[in-house]
Structures are given as C-alpha cells and as structure tokens.
Amino acid sequence: MTIQFNTETFRDDYSFRNSDWAIKRFPFPFHEDSYMYSVNMEQHRGGPEGSVYEKRFDVDEHYVSEMQDRAIVLADDPLRCQSLPHMTLAGWDTLELIMVSKSEDYPDLFELHRDGNRWRWINKPMGIDHTFTFLDETTLPCGPLEYITRQAQGDYAVLDQRGDMLYMDAGMVTTQADWSLDFDIGMDFFEWHAPVPLAHEMGIFKRALKFLLNIQQGAPARRLNWTMTVNPLLDTSPENYHKWGIQKTSLTPENIGAKQHLRVELQTFYRLPRSNALLFPIRCYLIAFQDLVRIPKWGRRLHRVVRDLPDELATYKGFIANRPLMLDYLGRHDDGLPTSPGVWPDLDSEPPLQTQNDARSR
Amino acid sequence: MSAAPQKARAGAEKIDVIVSAVVPLNELVTRFEFTRADDKAFPPFSAGAHTVVEMRDGDRLRLNPYSLMSDPADSSQYAISVRRDDAGRGGSLFMHRSVKVGDRMKISYPVNLFPLDLRGRKHVFLAGGIGITPFMAMIAHLERMGGAWELHYACRNEALGTYVDQLTSRYPNKVHVYFDDRNQAIALEDLLDGQPLGTHVYVCGPKGMIDWVHATAAAHGWPDENVHSEEFLAPQPGKPFEVRLCRSDITIQVGESESLLEAMERCGVDAPFLCRGGACGQCETDVIEADGTFVHRDHWLDDEDHTSGKKIMPCVSRFVGKSLVLDR
Numbered sequence: 001m002t003i004q005f006n007t008e009t010f011r012d013d014y015s016f017r018n019s020d021w022a023i024k025r026f027p028f029p030f031h032e033d034s035y036m037y038s039v040n041m042e043q044h045r046g047g048p049e050g051s052v053y054e055k056r057f058d059v060d061e062h063y064v065s066e067m068q069d070r071a072i073v074l075a076d077d078p079l080r081c082q083s084l085p086h087m088t089l090a091g092w093d094t095l096e097l098i099m100v101s102k103s104e105d106y107p108d109l110f111e112l113h114r115d116g117n118r119w120r121w122i123n124k125p126m127g128i129d130h131t132f133t134f135l136d137e138t139t140l141p142c143g144p145l146e147y148i149t150r151q152a153q154g155d156y157a158v159l160d161q162r163g164d165m166l167y168m169d170a171g172m173v174t175t176q177a178d179w180s181l182d183f184d185i186g187m188d189f190f191e192w193h194a195p196v197p198l199a200h201e202m203g204i205f206k207r208a209l210k211f212l213l214n215i216q217q218g219a220p221a222r223r224l225n226w227t228m229t230v231n232p233l234l235d236t237s238p239e240n241y242h243k244w245g246i247q248k249t250s251l252t253p254e255n256i257g258a259k260q261h262l263r264v265e266l267q268t269f270y271r272l273p274r275s276n277a278l279l280f281p282i283r284c285y286l287i288a289f290q291d292l293v294r295i296p297k298w299g300r301r302l303h304r305v306v307r308d309l310p311d312e313l314a315t316y317k318g319f320i321a322n323r324p325l326m327l328d329y330l331g332r333h334d335d336g337l338p339t340s341p342g343v344w345p346d347l348d349s350e351p352p353l354q355t356q357n358d359a360r361s362r
Numbered sequence: 363m364s365a366a367p368q369k370a371r372a373g374a375e376k377i378d379v380i381v382s383a384v385v386p387l388n389e390l391v392t393r394f395e396f397t398r399a400d401d402k403a404f405p406p407f408s409a410g411a412h413t414v415v416e417m418r419d420g421d422r423l424r425l426n427p428y429s430l431m432s433d434p435a436d437s438s439q440y441a442i443s444v445r446r447d448d449a450g451r452g453g454s455l456f457m458h459r460s461v462k463v464g465d466r467m468k469i470s471y472p473v474n475l476f477p478l479d480l481r482g483r484k485h486v487f488l489a490g491g492i493g494i495t496p497f498m499a500m501i502a503h504l505e506r507m508g509g510a511w512e513l514h515y516a517c518r519n520e521a522l523g524t525y526v527d528q529l530t531s532r533y534p535n536k537v538h539v540y541f542d543d544r545n546q547a548i549a550l551e552d553l554l555d556g557q558p559l560g561t562h563v564y565v566c567g568p569k570g571m572i573d574w575v576h577a578t579a580a581a582h583g584w585p586d587e588n589v590h591s592e593e594f595l596a597p598q599p600g601k602p603f604e605v606r607l608c609r610s611d612i613t614i615q616v617g618e619s620e621s622l623l624e625a626m627e628r629c630g631v632d633a634p635f636l637c638r639g640g641a642c643g644q645c646e647t648d649v650i651e652a653d654g655t656f657v658h659r660d661h662w663l664d665d666e667d668h669t670s671g672k673k674i675m676p677c678v679s680r681f682v683g684k685s686l687v688l689d690r
C-alpha cells in the first residue's frame with residue numbers, strides 16, 4: 001500500500017483534511033447509542049485489514065504533517081519531552097519496538113538493518129537515513145525516546161512499574177487532550193487520573209491498573225478514548241489553553257460542521273522487554289462533524305451519544321457549553337432509525353439519512 | 363465496549379524451542395539451554411525475568427517458572443538452571459530425568475516479577491543456593507550498563523556452589539561467597555549499614571532467608587521499596603473439568619491448558635469477551651448450579667460475588683468439583 005502524505009497544518013489556517021479513505025477507516029468509538037466509562041480494554045493483536053487496528057503502530061496520510069507539528073511544539077517548549085534518568089533504557093526499548101514494528105509492517109516506508117549493535121534506520125517519508133549504535137546515546141542527536149517519537153505519530157507516556165504501581169517517569173506529549181506531562185511527571189496511576197469524574201467511584205481505575213500491571217511481553221492491549229476539539233488542533237495542552245480555549249467560543253451554526261471535530265485516541269499498552277516498563281502510545285485521530293455525518297450510522301449515533309452523555313462527562317471533556325449547538329447540528333443527521341451494533345460504518349446495510357420530505361412522502 | 367476484539371490467547375505468548383544443551387553443574391543443579399525452533403532471535407528480556415516451561419509428563423502438563431539466567435543481551439539463546447527437588451511436585455525431576463538435547467519444548471515469553479529498580483545507584487544481591495539464577499542475568503546487565511553491584515552468595519558447601527568459580531574468577535572484588543559447612547554467614551547488619559544512599563537490596567533464596575532480609579532491613583530503617591524479593595506464583599495448570607452450558611444445550615470439557623472461555627469458543631459457543639484478562643467484565647456468566655469449588659482469578663467480581671458462587675469470569679477463572687452448570 002502506498003500512502004499519499006498530506007501537506008496540511010494543525011494550526012493557523014488549519015488546512016488539515018481527511019481523505020475518503022481516512023474517513024472510512026476513522027476509529028469511531030461508540031459501539032452502541034450511548035456512552036459511559038468502562039474498563040474497555042482488549043488485546044492489540046491486529047484487526048480488520050485496512051483498519052487503524054491492523055498494525056502495531058498505524059501510519060496514515062497525516063504522518064509527515066503531524067511530525068512537522070510536533071517539531072514546532074518542541075521548538076517552543078522542550079519540556080514536552082522528558083525522561084527521568086532511570087528511564088533511558090525504556091527509551092531504547094521504545095525505539096527498538098517502533099523501528100522493528102514499522103519496518104516489518106511498512107517495509108516500503110521504513111527499513112531497519114541491524115548488524116549487532118550497529119543499526120541503520122531508513123525513514124523514507126521523512127527523508128532520514130541514519131546509522132547509530134544501539135544503546136549508545138552519543139550516536140543519536142537526542143535521547144532515544146525523543147529521537148523515535150519525533151518520527152512516530154501520537155503521544156507516548158512511558159511508565160515505570162515499581163511495587164505494583166505505575167509511575168509516569170518519561171514521555172513525549174504534544175497532541176494531548178488537555179493534560180500536561182510536565183505537571184504529571186513522576187505521578188502514579190491514581191494521581192494523574194485524579195481529575196477524571198465518576199470513574200474512580202465505579203472502580204474502573206483499580207481494575208484497569210491490575211490489568212495493566214499484568215500486561216506481558218508479546219501480548220499488548222488497547223482501548224479507545226474520545227473527546228471534542230474545536231478546529232483540528234493537535235496540541236490542546238494546558239500550557240497553551242489561552243490560545244485554544246477561546247476558539248471554543250467561535251462556533252456558530254454555520255461553521256460548526258467544519259470546525260467541530262470528534263477527537264479519538266487509540267491507546268495501546270506494551271510491556272517493554274529490557275526495562276520492564278510499560279509503554280502507552282496515545283494516537284489521536286480527528287474528524288470534522290461534516291465528514292463524520294457522511295456515514296449515516298455514525299451521524300445518528302453521535303447525536304444520541306452527545307445528547308445523553310452525563311453532564312459530568314460533558315463538563316470534563318470541555319464541551320458542555322457547546323452541547324446545544326452540537327445537538328442542533330447533529331439532530332439534523334438523526335432520523336430516529338435504529339442503528340446496527342458495533343463501530344463499523346456498515347455503509348452497505350445501513351440506510352441513508354431519511355430527510356423530512358422522504359418521511360412525509362411515505 | 364470494543365472496536366475489534368481479537369480471539370487471541372490471554373497472557374504470555376509461547377515460544378517453540380529446542381533444547382540445545384544440558385549441562386550438569388553439580389550433584390543437584392543442571393543448566394538447560396534453548397534455541398528457537400524457528401531460528402528467529404529470542405525476544406530481549408529484562409534481568410530478573412522468568413519463563414514458564416511447559417512439560418508434557420505422560421498425560422500430565424506441568425508448568426514451572428524458572429529464572430532466565432543467560433545474558434539478556436544474547437538473543438541467540440535462553441538458559442535456565444534447575445535444581446533437582448526430590449520432594450517437590452515433580453517438575454524439576456522431570457527436567458533432570460527426561461529432558462534431552464534435541465527435545466522440542468514450549469516456553470512462555472519472559473515475565474518479570476523481580477525487576478531491578480533502575481533508579482538504584484547501587485544494587486546489593488543476596489543469594490541463597492539456587493537463588494543465584496536471576497542474579498546471573500542482573501550481573502550481566504549491570505556490567506554492560508556500567509551499574510554498581512555486589513553479590514553475597516550463601517551455599518551449602520563448595521561442591522554445591524553453583525557458578526561460584528565462574529563468578530569469583532570474573533568479578534573477584536564484587537562477589538562474596540559464604541559456605542554453611544564452614545560456618546560462614548552473611549553479616550547482614552554490617553552490610554546494610556555500610557551502603558550509600560540510593561542502594562537497593564535484592565534477595566532470592568529460601569523463604570527463611572527472604573523473611574530474615576526483610577525483617578533485618580526494616581529494623582535498620584530501610585524503606586520497604588528498597589528491598590526486593592522474588593515471589594514465584596507457580597502457575598497452576600487447572601485440572602480439566604466439565605461444564606454444562608444450558609442455553610447452548612451442550613456439555614463441554616475444559617482442558618488443563620485452556621481457559622473456560624477458550625473451551626467454549628472451541629465448541630462453537632459465541633461467548634462475549636473483551637480483555638481476556640479478568641478486568642473488563644464482559645464475560646461475566648451466571649452460575650445455575652455448582653457442586654464444587656471455584657478458582658476465581660479475576661479482578662472484576664467483588665469478594666461477595668466470589669463467595670456467593672453465583673458468578674464466574676470464564677476468561678481466567680476455573681472450577682474444581684463434581685458438576686457446574688452455567689447460564690450460557
């Protein structure tokens with residue numbers, strides 16, 4: 001498969017676009033017409049061909065532009081990538097996992113040639129051809145975690161596991177839904193999840209932690225999370241809230257279809273072999289409402305989910321003020337027909353939107 | 363719920379291996395070396411990790427965990443050292459008596475329940491007898507990374523001093539050996555008192571030794587998180603059992619090396635699942651009738667559910683007894 005990489009921006013003029021291909025394979029996160037937090041974890045060992053679940057690290061048309069956006073964020077704020085001193089080995093683990101996975105899963109885009117610890121890495125989309133010594137930091141332009149995550153879509157939290165607890169001791173975080181690595185660094189699993197409503201009381205984090213502590217080498221897992229973002233912004237960080245927060249007030253009935261995006265995170269979990277740390281890649285996918293409603297099932301369902309979402313969640317996810325506007329727009333794409341179970345578009349079996357006229361003429 | 367849940371096996375993946383060497387080290391201990399049957403490289407592992415070796419002993423399946431003692435940087439082979447335990451459950455006897463060079467076996471991906479604390483400025487290893495094995499890998503790792511360490515190794519006598527010669531000749535200044543039959547003992551209190559800040563202590567050996575180290579360290583003001591010991595939770599292959607699935611109207615057998623969920627799938631029953639690890643709650647199943655005991659291993663049900671005998675999570679939990687009827 002050859003991927004045509006987009007030339008696009010996630011800031012200023014927001015030229016980000018999804019192709020038809022990207023729309024159809026969008027990781028729509030709702031398998032039914034309502035949503036509540038759950039321990040929604042499953043194994044990450046492939047998925048349907050062409051879906052974002054198929055490869056260990058999905059590469060799509062936004063790859064090159066997302067990496068350019070990351071470079072801009074890092075130039076402005078180097079603290080977006082941090083690694084406590086004991087996490088260097090986990091950084092090498094991460095580099096190895098990503099290089100091996102990408103070169104095996106996308107041989108036409110990435111190549112890795114290993115001769116003992118002499119490694120040659122070729123990243124064709126980014127025009128990189130670099131030879132270095134594995135485990136020797138002096139042969140890379142920066143630390144191993146930063147080096148490889150400047151070439152891999154999504155954010156990365158690297159968790160040290162000590163005494164039945166996970167600690168956020170390293171990461172690369174530039175495409176996050178309003179949380180900060182610099183604030184969370186060194187925190188434990190319950191501390192960094194403290195702001196999340198309802199889930200603690202539901203026992204979700206206790207169970208999730210037990211599951212994560214048991215994740216073993218060769219048996220990665222995944223889950224989905226979602227929120228809403230006005231304009232296709234990757235970097236919605238607390239550090240820059242003053243820049244993007246006010247954009248939420250710019251929504252109008254006329255521009256909402258283009259400006260309002262559903263933001264979905266495909267989160268995966270890998271046990272790292274040399275360090276025994278846990279790698280937590282958080283891959284962000286954005287889709288404009290106007291593109292999403294082109295899949296009739298998704299339009300119907302998103303309307304019902306947003307309508308019935310508990311206020312606590314809408315507040316935490318930061319869209320409670322815009323919910324009425326969203327419902328106006330989405331309501332026009334929900335004809336009340338039932339939806340098929342599961343997340344897939346089901347374009348062949350789900351009927352197109354019935355307009356008012358259709359309904360009346362029957 | 364889910365996007366595209368996969369019916370992959372829960373837990374550690376398995377690796378097909380060939381026994382490439384069987385090296386008796388002394389009267390009790392033998393080293394077994396493995397190469398991969400598919401000629402690929404072994405996955406890297408972290409020092410302190412173990413692998414679970416599957417043994418087909420007649421019609422019994424034995425699963426024994428053994429520390430990986432080879433150099434973690436060597437991906438061409440894995441090695442374990444097995445002490446013959448004449449009074450044990452039989453796994454080590456099987457290894458000693460029946461396993462030969464050229465045999466094919468299955469071992470699990472590495473699992474680490476005894477990792478190095480990578481923040482440690484210095485690592486002090488306390489080994490008793492066969493407890494030396496995880497430290498062999500830790501030492502190789504720290505030597506490569508330039509980490510500070512020392513080893514205090516108690517053995518019954520010289521003849522049973524597994525790897526003593528190799529260790530003392532390679533690292534004469536870092537290895538201290540104590541022989542019981544010469545009344546030599548680790549001077550633990552002095553040892554603990556003399557350590558720089560940021561030192562971590564690791565103990566692997568008989569239970570009495572582990573308890574002694576934890577207690578002494580605590581009495582000397584060491585924080586618990588700086589004292590590490592290996593806890594082997596020997597994985598129990600469940601005994602086979604029979605289940606009646608009422609809604610599907612069939613009776614199925616659950617084999618010793620498959621889960622109840624896998625057995626249902628094998629028999630064509632479409633059972634719900636997501637995590638396959640006892641956490642998500644999807645596979646929760648009502649018990650209609652049970653005469654026996656449940657072996658609950660999930661994190662989903664609470665204690666009350668577990669004792670009630672009314673629910674089971676088929677992805678991880680099992681049953682021992684006469685009969686079990688489920689609402690599935």
Ligand code: HEM
Nearest residue numbers: 037038039040157159179192193195196199208226227280
């Ligand atoms: C070790 C891996 C994980 C890391 C590093 C992580 C990190 C985070 C962070 C930084 C946040 C944002 C908190 C804030 O508002 O500041 C968050 C939110 C959340 N996390 Fe995690 N998390 C992990 C695993 C999980 C797992 C396994 C689950 C659950 C089943 C989970 C459930 C949630 C939920 C429900 C939220 C709220 C999200 C929303 O409503 O948008 N997390 N997580």
Ligand code: FES
Nearest residue numbers: 638642643645677
């Ligand atoms: S499948 Fe998740 S608890 Fe059984």
